[in-house]
Amino acid sequence: MTTTTRLSSTSNRFRLANAREQARLNALTEVASYRLEELLGELGVDLRLRGKMWVGPCPIHGGNNASALTLYPDGHTTRGNWKCRTQGCHQVFHCTLLGFVWGVLSFQNGWRRREDSRCQVAFKEAVWWVCRFLGVKLNEVQADIALAQRKQFVAEMATLGRYPEQLVEGWELEQVRSRLVLPSPYYLARGYSAAILDRYSVGDCRSENPADKFYARTVVPVLDRQGRRVIGATARTHHPECAHCKRWHAADAPCPEGRDDLRRPVYAKWRHTDGLCVEDTLYNWWSAADPIRRQGAVVLVEGPGDVWRLEEAGVRNAVALFGKSLEDPQQVLLESSGALDVVLLLDQDKAGRTGVADIKERLERTFRMRIPEVAAKDVGDMTAEQVRTQVVPLLSRPTKEIPT
């Protein structure tokens, strides 16, 4: 995999090679997923089929929580999508079937924790293992691009204007940037600086087709931990919240009708690329991880806009939840961050207060929690100057310290 990453950056010829190799890997995954039960047996992994998914203790970090690992034979983008809910092993190895095999082989090689990078076997070992299992050579696997094109991810990348180069490893940041109107006119109009939008590669979708997923939205790429590749994107609608239906749509368009219609993602404030598990990551981790470790503190906010505003005001240790709730893998990430203090800065609305209570309960055993009272409803709605004078002083001073 690392080879494809390196190859994919420059010329068209290499990009094509990369796309072809990705198609082969996808085809390999697809074929292997039809023999999943046999494959699990061959790997020596003990999972039980429960409804539509396989469940069991995680065979990658070797835990004993009997429902830590879930594996879905029928993923919506890639078959064999899996998740380790206690240690987040799928974040180290990819959440695809090949990633799963990679993880199990690494476990068998002595891998137990993220830090054990030396025990991690090479990704190509997993590819070879699956090829041996299926009795095929990688370059003989039918690279069924027609099949791949029916998949959702192609539709999404088509929205951004080109053929996808990635599935497993993330997209090239430069490629994604080249498909957007950058820096985002939408966020410039909301008072964010061109510099901050450029730093975070925030750009408006160019599509003029209302049927496109990201039409009339601003695309916010989510980077991997190194800040090099784009693992997915979340996109904010340009429409305001409708006063009648409380969903987001054009002012001159009719409100959605009926409960089902209301829930359609097209009316959501934010839409994610398919396959992006926002609950598995924290926005801005790539940039904030070092400052968090150095300062021993992390500022937890709701959305990317809050992160940018804080960053404009000189706060470098903020990460966003993509919402108002904290998920298990995000908690694991925080616990591994080296922070002792968590400053919780959710929006001051009703849902935000509910989120605060829940997050406080979950984190206060591990961290010193601070929950500053901020006058404005939402940090993202303040100017950078207001944040500097009204919020930043609250971050470094305990306002409501919870005794441990």
Ligand SMILES: [Zn+2]
């Ligand atoms: Zn695990």
Ligand SMILES: [Zn+2]
């Ligand atoms: Zn409406």
